[in-house]
């Protein structure tokens with residue numbers, strides 16, 4: 001059996017000996033390579049019910065205890081929250097001054113465009129679906145809509161260019177997704193046990209149709225920069241949220257690097273889920289120590305120094321950046 005979700009993907013047309021008008025079903029080598037990593041094969045994956053229930057009970061008990069220590073504060077835990085609190089604690093304690101820029105907004109515009117492309121009548125042109133995505137986003141009554149509606153001409157052009165680049169790479173290099181596999185772009189998942197803590201995730205792409213207790217879901221994050229171990233942590237957190245929410249773990253986690261048309265793939269295991277949950281609970285505990293219990297934050301230099309508001313006054317951060325020859329990575 002070779003399936004990406006519930007239904008078999010179209011199989012590639014055998015190579016033609018002559019030139020070359022590839023049919024609509026012919027896959028490129030890059031698509032073939034990724035498809036091979038996404039396929040389900042072998043026996044259905046089913047996690048022991050006792051393990052899943054134990055994980056959920058452990059998470060529920062720990063969240064209740066941590067809620068008590070928060071003293072009434074509501075805490076939304078996301079992948080970026082965990083990345084910050086496990087990174088530089090001094091930066092974590094700064095007010096969140098995030099605002100969209102063309103570089104950071106290109107992801108959600110491209111995702112909207114891909115969502116349109118998956119349902120497009122006929123063959124979608126990347127620039128066409130990006131323009132439609134921008135128009136629809138500008139009408140949204142939220143922060144993303146306000147950002148897109150208020151763009152200057154130059155920022156609009158930059159955002160469009162970046163989104164077209166991502167959308168083109170996805171449509172050209174990622175294997176086609178049959179709608180029967182129920183692909184969802186920007187798939188939000190939340191878990192809120194009794195108490196004041198909520199875990200929330202928003203995966204770039206989730207593929208797969210549930211079937212009882214069988215683990216079928218693929219969780220995919222798209223990245224435009226370089227590989228980082230943080231990407232695996234992000235996906236493990238998504239897997240934990242999905243497991244707590246549905247009581248069925250996903251089966252595989254994929255970080256897809258658009259510029260390289262390559263993937264990092266990790267099968268979900270009991271160890272993956274346990275370490276993802278431990279990291280989430282440790283992150284919440286660190287936040288409580290810092291914000292409620294008065295522990296002094298610890299500086300940790302790293303890639304995040306590049307967009308830290310304190311970098312001009314932070315000796316360690318400046319020294320790190322001065323000697324840092326790592327390639328540019330978007331947050």
Ligand code: SF4
Pocket residue numbers: 088089090091299300301302304305308309310311314316317318
């Ligand atoms: S510049 Fe780096 S080390 Fe300094 S506070 Fe910011 S993130 Fe931390």
